[in-house]
Amino acid sequence: xxxxxxxxxxxxxxxxxxxxxxGAARPTETGTTHEPTGLDLAMKLHYLKAAYIYSPETARxxxxxxxxxxxxxxxDQIAWTTGRFSRRDSGRPYIKCxxxxxxxxxxxxxxxxxxxxxxxxxxxxxxxxxxxxIGPELAISPLIYVQLTRFKxxxxxxxxxxxxxxxxxxxxxxxxxFWTKAITGETIHAPPPSRGDRRFQSPNPTVKDPVxxxxxxxxxxxxxxxxxxxxxxxxxNLSVADQISPHFPVNGIxxxxxxxxxxxxIWKCVAKVRAExxxxxxxxxxxxxxxLKPNNAIRNSQVISSVQVDFPVAxxxxxxxxxxxxEAKDERFGIEEIGGxxxxxxxxxxxGAKLTFVDLSGEDLYEARVMGKSPDSVYCNxxxxxxxGLVVVYAAAKSEERGxxxxxxxxxxxxxxxEFKKCGLIAP
Amino acid sequence: xxxxxxPELTSSVKLKYVKLGYQxxxxxxxxxxxxxxxxxxxxxxxxxxxxxxxxxxxxLEFDLVQVLCTSFFVxxxxxxxxxxxxxxxxxxxxxxxxxxxxxxxxxxxxxxxSRLILKDxxxxxxxxxxxxxxSGLGEETSLPPAIHYIPPTPxxxxxxxxAQLVIxxxxxxxxxxxxxxPKDVDILIVNCSLFSPTPSLSAMVINKYKxxxxxxxxxxxxxxxxxxxxxxxxxRDLLQVHPNSNAIIVSTEIITPxxxxxxxxxxxxxxxxxxxxxxxxxxxNRRSDRWRAKxxxxxxxxxxxxxxxxxxxxxxxxxxKEGHVGINLSKDLMAIAGEAxxxxxxxxxxxxxxxxxxxxxLLSLIGRKIFNPKLKPYIPDFKLAxxxxxxxxxxxxxxxxxxxxxxxxxxxxxxxxxxxxxxxxTSSSSLWYELSYIESKGRMRRGDRVWQIAFGSGFxxxxxxxxxxxxxxxxxxxxxxxxIDRYPVFIPEVVKL
Numbered sequence: 001x002x003x004x005x006x007x008x009x010x011x012x013x014x015x016x017x018x019x020x021x022x023g024a025a026r027p028t029e030t031g032t033t034h035e036p037t038g039l040d041l042a043m044k045l046h047y048l049k050a051a052y053i054y055s056p057e058t059a060r061x062x063x064x065x066x067x068x069x070x071x072x073x074x075x076d077q078i079a080w081t082t083g084r085f086s087r088r089d090s091g092r093p094y095i096k097c098x099x100x101x102x103x104x105x106x107x108x109x110x111x112x113x114x115x116x117x118x119x120x121x122x123x124x125x126x127x128x129x130x131x132x133x134i135g136p137e138l139a140i141s142p143l144i145y146v147q148l149t150r151f152k153x154x155x156x157x158x159x160x161x162x163x164x165x166x167x168x169x170x171x172x173x174x175x176x177x178f179w180t181k182a183i184t185g186e187t188i189h190a191p192p193p194s195r196g197d198r199r200f201q202s203p204n205p206t207v208k209d210p211v212x213x214x215x216x217x218x219x220x221x222x223x224x225x226x227x228x229x230x231x232x233x234x235x236x237n238l239s240v241a242d243q244i245s246p247h248f249p250v251n252g253i254x255x256x257x258x259x260x261x262x263x264x265x266i267w268k269c270v271a272k273v274r275a276e277x278x279x280x281x282x283x284x285x286x287x288x289x290x291x292l293k294p295n296n297a298i299r300n301s302q303v304i305s306s307v308q309v310d311f312p313v314a315x316x317x318x319x320x321x322x323x324x325x326x327e328a329k330d331e332r333f334g335i336e337e338i339g340g341x342x343x344x345x346x347x348x349x350x351x352g353a354k355l356t357f358v359d360l361s362g363e364d365l366y367e368a369r370v371m372g373k374s375p376d377s378v379y380c381n382x383x384x385x386x387x388x389g390l391v392v393v394y395a396a397a398k399s400e401e402r403g404x405x406x407x408x409x410x411x412x413x414x415x416x417x418x419e420f421k422k423c424g425l426i427a428p
Numbered sequence: 429x430x431x432x433x434x435p436e437l438t439s440s441v442k443l444k445y446v447k448l449g450y451q452x453x454x455x456x457x458x459x460x461x462x463x464x465x466x467x468x469x470x471x472x473x474x475x476x477x478x479x480x481x482x483x484x485x486x487x488l489e490f491d492l493v494q495v496l497c498t499s500f501f502v503x504x505x506x507x508x509x510x511x512x513x514x515x516x517x518x519x520x521x522x523x524x525x526x527x528x529x530x531x532x533x534x535x536x537x538x539x540x541x542s543r544l545i546l547k548d549x550x551x552x553x554x555x556x557x558x559x560x561x562x563s564g565l566g567e568e569t570s571l572p573p574a575i576h577y578i579p580p581t582p583x584x585x586x587x588x589x590x591a592q593l594v595i596x597x598x599x600x601x602x603x604x605x606x607x608x609x610p611k612d613v614d615i616l617i618v619n620c621s622l623f624s625p626t627p628s629l630s631a632m633v634i635n636k637y638k639x640x641x642x643x644x645x646x647x648x649x650x651x652x653x654x655x656x657x658x659x660x661x662x663x664r665d666l667l668q669v670h671p672n673s674n675a676i677i678v679s680t681e682i683i684t685p686x687x688x689x690x691x692x693x694x695x696x697x698x699x700x701x702x703x704x705x706x707x708x709x710x711x712x713n714r715r716s717d718r719w720r721a722k723x724x725x726x727x728x729x730x731x732x733x734x735x736x737x738x739x740x741x742x743x744x745x746x747x748x749k750e751g752h753v754g755i756n757l758s759k760d761l762m763a764i765a766g767e768a769x770x771x772x773x774x775x776x777x778x779x780x781x782x783x784x785x786x787x788x789x790l791l792s793l794i795g796r797k798i799f800n801p802k803l804k805p806y807i808p809d810f811k812l813a814x815x816x817x818x819x820x821x822x823x824x825x826x827x828x829x830x831x832x833x834x835x836x837x838x839x840x841x842x843x844x845x846x847x848x849x850x851x852x853x854t855s856s857s858s859l860w861y862e863l864s865y866i867e868s869k870g871r872m873r874r875g876d877r878v879w880q881i882a883f884g885s886g887f888x889x890x891x892x893x894x895x896x897x898x899x900x901x902x903x904x905x906x907x908x909x910x911x912i913d914r915y916p917v918f919i920p921e922v923v924k925l
Contacts, residue, residue: 019578027566067527098535
């Protein structure tokens, strides 16, 4: 069963919620600010979410105090993310680096990790991620929320809700991995925080009027995507061999573009449900292969490209769709220009402006080891998705599987799931 | 016009030399008297010549009995003198608690929590912000973990944890520094004003360190920020009675159970200023400690103004309309503090001031009483009596007021201001952070005199005068070790939040 996206989760099966604040150990110099780029500003209505679940053997002896102390080490490296937004006289948002801190949420769950993981729709992991949007008062809205959920058996759920304006999913994973290393007590050779140019290297600086970004009605200081339809989330696991390969002619097992195939199949399913108008344009978001991490590790450098086809999608083959995805056009330059226009006073939606597919499968999420042990499960999603919908594909516990989180309007979800069952993506 | 300032300059220089001359004359008056007497004696001796001196010597009849009686008399008088002299009380060493960086509370975090907790009372939030802007605190002061929650979770367990954390850390450090074994502690005094569980905090210390069963332990509670010096006074009295003993004093204030949860403005003030801190001090009367002790206690003067109603009620713990307990600070606090200080100075002045200042004060007193009541009272120059001043870092207003009243320079109050900036108001332990600042700056030389002044609820003003026993090398550890190079900092009148 899908679950509706709601603001301010943490209720449901999680109880005894306690809020506190963690921050950076060293004081930031007064007057320090951080200026978001145009691309950052275009992403401001979106929030990235990730939930990692660790088994009781790994996490039973970890105290809340230790987890909090380790966070201080993380935020010493990225102290600017503990600041708060403010607006210049022109209205352009910027971050005041005043060490306000990050909200740390503690919760308890009456289920064991096993019981929790036995639920087929993995979107229950939304309960492990405390989320509040930025606003209506910018000065007291944290940019990051961390939730620590203690399961009945002693296992731990760590959820991160991260405002996309500060960085992309890859930045989130980088920060989380840093934190797990600090928890484990490893000596971290942190790169000196670089305040240099945070722009991406774009090989294609000619795209104007990007279609992957859509301007929305002004939202003022409450940074929530204004949707007319209520969105629902559904999450499931796929096995590459059983469910992906049959859809694609095999040229050699290692060379099948798994993400593109999954995207193609789901695109077809959505097109069958959403007949008028058919989604002939989609957005593909991937990691930038030229990205030079770890310097400037926290920023928006993901490649946002657009794919347009001129044939009806519902009747096309997966092969054709995969081929057209290869011709995706990188639109970041255009988004950067638009996002920064009018002094950042306009509001945009990128995820869900068109049907969006995010490829996180290159990231080994299970490398986030605590005390040497990988998490039992990882969940990824985005909050504040536009009405066209979002599909996030990421690595699962087993290397031959993938996790898929689908966010679509409530009205379409059941029918799309039926299509999935027809394709064999989910069990009937 | 170059002519006008020149006469002023020369006249002020002349005045300075006149003052110096006067001070030397009065302070060494007896020496000046002795010189002519010795001169006359020497002239007389020279005049008499050696044979006459021998004749005078032989004419004295020395009876054995007389000689013996005289010698016994002299020995008896000197024994009585040495036995009745109070023992010298040494401060061997002390240790201040340095809070972990994970307890740090930046201004922005404090204000954000305040806005979230008091979301229905914007005026109270505004008030707290104005206090914080002008408080003189910095961005590195610390609050205990329980207060970092929204809303704070002040359980008794959390309070005990804070007490254990601060007290045990300070004591571990003190034991390490001094090499003292827990079994050798003879007297233990713990003072913590607002947290008094059963069993007491002193019992908690005895339990943790397995101190002796015949230890003399005292737990002082409810005595406010001046309780640190009250403990020193008590230790001094006990060390007079018990020979060859040492005493450990633990001064702290536990913030967790006392964080005001209501929204009455006068009672929100302590939340903005009070921060986590503790100090452990080792005092001794053993002769063997006189080489390694840092300070000798010269004087300790306690003044209590509780007999006056206004003074008694000016720092008052009470419930607000909604039943939340907090400390109400009256608006006359500064005036009352000034009066308490005056009363204290009247007692300590004669003990520490050089004769020149006392004479001037006496003359000015006579002048005011007899001749002209409108004459401005002469404020003795305490800078002549002390090299260093440790004024309780109760708040910026207290330090400003005392600086004005005692006519101290910026450098004299630097220790107090910087302690307020780095650690906040840590109540009874703040005097020890200030002393540590002076040592960390390398300013403490042998023979230097230090004046510690503490104010507290009641209303009390207590002073302690210490004399430095040996030049103190800059400590390698201690609460200031990682940040002393950044100090002194300029603290603006109002910090823009």
